[in-house]
Each structure stands twice: as structure tokens, then as C-alpha cells.
Amino acid sequence: MRRYVGRADTCIGTRRNSEPKEEHDMTETISSTHSDSGPAGVTTGAVPPAKSIPFTQVPLVDFQGFRDGTDADKKRVAAEIGKALNDVGFFYLVNHGIPAGDVADVFGAARGFFTQPAGRKDAVSSENTSNHRGYFPMGGENVDPAHTRDLKEGFDIGFEGPLAQEAAGKGGLRGLNQWPDDPPGFRPALERYYEHTVALGRDLCRAFALALDMEEDTFDREIEHSESRMRLLSYPPQPGGPKDSRAFGAGAHTDCGCLTILAQDAIGGLSARNSAGDWIAVDPIENALICNVGDIMEQWSGGRFASTVHRVINDSDRIRYSVALFFNPNLDVVVDSFKSLTGAKSAGGKSTTEEYLGCCFSETRSACQLP
Numbered sequence: 240m241r242r243y244v245g246r247a248d249t250c251i252g253t254r255r256n257s258e259p260k261e262e263h264d265m266t267e268t269i270s271s272t273h274s275d276s277g278p279a280g281v282t283t284g285a286v287p288p289a290k291s292i293p294f295t296q297v298p299l300v301d302f303q304g305f306r307d308g309t310d311a312d313k314k315r316v317a318a319e320i321g322k323a324l325n326d327v328g329f330f331y332l333v334n335h336g337i338p339a340g341d342v343a344d345v346f347g348a349a350r351g352f353f354t355q356p357a358g359r360k361d362a363v364s365s366e367n368t369s370n371h372r373g374y375f376p377m378g379g380e381n382v383d384p385a386h387t388r389d390l391k392e393g394f395d396i397g398f399e400g401p402l403a404q405e406a407a408g409k410g411g412l413r414g415l416n417q418w419p420d421d422p423p424g425f426r427p428a429l430e431r432y433y434e435h436t437v438a439l440g441r442d443l444c445r446a447f448a449l450a451l452d453m454e455e456d457t458f459d460r461e462i463e464h465s466e467s468r469m470r471l472l473s474y475p476p477q478p479g480g481p482k483d484s485r486a487f488g489a490g491a492h493t494d495c496g497c498l499t500i501l502a503q504d505a506i507g508g509l510s511a512r513n514s515a516g517d518w519i520a521v522d523p524i525e526n527a528l529i530c531n532v533g534d535i536m537e538q539w540s541g542g543r544f545a546s547t548v549h550r551v552i553n554d555s556d557r558i559r560y561s562v563a564l565f566f567n568p569n570l571d572v573v574v575d576s577f578k579s580l581t582g583a584k585s586a587g588g589k590s591t592t593e594e595y596l597g598c599c600f601s602e603t604r605s606a607c608q609l610p
């Protein structure tokens with residue numbers, strides 16, 4: 240069974256990790272999965288455990304072959320993704336199918352929103368809600384307890400669906416989004432981008448299933464009513480680097496859900512930690528999205544995919560913007576490793592997605608652990 244080192248103190252879609260987490264030494268998990276081959280068709284040993292390798296760069300994957308290629312193309316692309324997730328936990332994705340104009344619009348919306356006076360942003364404060372949707376100000380979160388509060392502000396939306404109105408105000412993660420009046424076009428830009436990225440998240444989960452030697456639709460049921468969250472982020476400049484070595488844009492953390500699809504502007508500042516403890520830059524590549532696995536997918540994959548620690552430092556002299564889509568399972572799915580998906584031994588999952596994400600989103604995050 241996997242254990243995490245350190246305490247969680249995190250935010251929407253993210254879980255801290257200031258201490259090096261157990262560096263994907265999945266011996267115990269893997270030995271248990273190896274002792275059982277599952278009815279869903281996992282061949283024992285087909286996919287190795289996530290490696291504890293000191294990666295030095297993030298691989299780039301062309302998704303075209305998965306979107307409209309032959310079965311063999313799909314398998315090839317899935318295998319590339321599987322290797323990237325096994326070795327690094329992160330990859331760049333090009334030819335992902337999201338129109339560049341829609342990406343530009345969501346960045347325009349972010350810039351227009353965050354550059355408004357504080358009072359206008361506070362009108363849609365996430366404090367108005369119990370489901371963590373809306374605006375949070377600079378320092379509103381701290382993903383790494385060893386650091387000061389994060390130097391970023393953000394705006395969150397989530398899945399609404401037909402039951403959103405009924406669920407509103409009932410205390411769960413379901414419910415309605417908050418929408419500011421300004422800037423014009425804000426809501427349609429976010430809703431369009433949300434739809435694109437959730438659809439891409441579903442396709443990526445299919446690629447992940449193939450990469451794990453499972454049927455392509457293995458995860459489909461678990462993500463049918465995906466409680467995915469989208470977050471706009473704005474990081475103030477820290478020219479010359481942080482004056483206080485504990486004050487980062489986003490402290491070291493892992494993400495909580497299945498996977499994260501990140502669009503960043505041209506400024507840079509994101510980095511991922513390898514097994515040697517080195518921070519490897521995940522610099523912007525034009526038209527590429529960055530994908531990384533979160534804790535739930537690491538758990539689902541029995542440790543074959545790595546939920547890698549990452550952080551953000553904006554040491555430029557300009558505001559940095561990014562847009563993250565945290566792709567999550569249905570809220571009622573019990574997060575367990577492989578049992579339901581492959582028949583391999585369970586890691587003993589007890590938390591539902593809603594419980595785990597709720598913990599990740601809360602201010603008392605120290606107990607956010609999967610088995």
C-alpha cells in the first residue's frame with residue numbers, strides 16, 4: 240500500500256507535497272497486482288511500475304493518430320502516453336483538437352477578469368458558495384505548508400448538469416457556478432473551453448486505459464458524470480525570483496484528480512520534480528497543452544502512472560496566466576486501485592471522489608490521503 244510523506248495543505252484539484260513523496264517505489268502495490276491478473280485483461284507485468292527515474296525533460300505526444308487514426312495508430316499513441324506517464328507523469332500534447340481561437344478567448348477572459356478592481360472580483364467570491372466555485376484572491380490558498388500562501392489568484396467553475404439547481408447550497412461539491420457580469424464574453428469563453436477540455440479528458444482516459452493494456456472503455460463509466468473543475472490562474476511577477484524563498488506562485492504539490500490539462504501563456508515558471516529532487520522546467524510550447532496525472536489516476540493505475548510533484552514560480556516581470564482543467568471521476572466513485580478496473584488486488588479504497596476532492600479543496604487538508 241502506498242503512503243505519502245508530509246501533510247496535505249492544498250487547494251482545488253491539487254494536493255501539496257513539500258516533502259519528497261515516496262518516490263514511486265511501488266514494490267508493494269505492484270507485487271500485489273502481479274499476484275493477480277484481472278478479468279478485465281491485464282496481463283501480469285505488461286506495464287511496469289512508475290519509475291523512480293531522474294527525468295530531464297517532458298515528452299511531447301502528437302494526439303492526431305489517436306483522434307483519427309487506425310487501431311494501430313491509437314495503440315501507438317497510447318503507448319507513448321503510457322511511457323510518458325510511467326517515466327515522468329507529465330507530457331506535452333499537440334494536435335489535441337482544441338481550436339487555438341478558443342484557447343486565446345479563455346486567456347482573454349482571464350486577463351479581462353483578473354485586471355478588474357478587487358471589489359468586482361469579490362462580487363463572485365468563492366466564499367459565497369459551499370462548493371468552491373468562483374473567485375479566490377491572492378494568498379487565498381496554500382498548497383505547500385512549508386511555504387507562505389500562494390502568490391496567485393484564481394477563478395473556478397465546475398460541472399453543473401441537470402441536477403445543479405437542486406444541489407445548490409446543499410453542502411456537496413455539486414451546484415451552480417458563479418458568473419461575473421464583466422468582462423463581456425467571459426461565460427461563453429469559459430463554457431466552450433470547459434466542454435473542449437472535458438471531451439479531451441475523456442479521450443485521454445481512453446488512451447490511458449489502452450496504455451494500461453485494458454479495454455479502451457474501461458474508465459468510461461467512472462467518468463460518465465465527470466465532476467471536472469476548470470480554474471483560471473493569475474500569478475503576479477516576482478522579477479529576479481522570490482525575495483522570500485518560501486513565497487512561490489504555487490508551492491510544491493500533486494494534483495488530486497484523474498488528470499490535469501493545462502494551458503499556459505508564454506511566460507513559463509512551471510516545473511516538475513524528478514526522483515533526484517531536481518526541478519525540471521515545463522516551459523511553454525506554442526499550441527501544446529500540458530497533461531499530467533493526478534492522485535486518483537495514480538491510484539487507479541496501481542502506481543504505474545506517476546502523480547508527479549510540481550510548482551510554479553513566476554520570476555518574470557509580467558503577470559503569468561494559466562488555465563487548468565482538473566478532470567475528475569463521477570463524485571460517487573470509490574477511489575481504489577485497480578480492483579474494479581482490473582480485478583487485481585485492492586489498495587483498500589474507502590474514499591469516494593467527492594470525499595477525496597472535498598478534502599483536497601478544504602482548508603484542513605492534512606488528512607487528504609488515498610490508501
Ligand SMILES: O=C(O)CCC(=O)C(=O)O
Pocket residue numbers: 252253470472489494501503509549550551561562563
Ligand atoms: O499554473 C500552472 O502552471 C500550474 C498550476 C497547478 O499546478 C495547479 O493549479 O494545480
Ligand SMILES: [Fe+2]
Pocket residue numbers: 252253492493494499549
Ligand atoms: Fe497542479
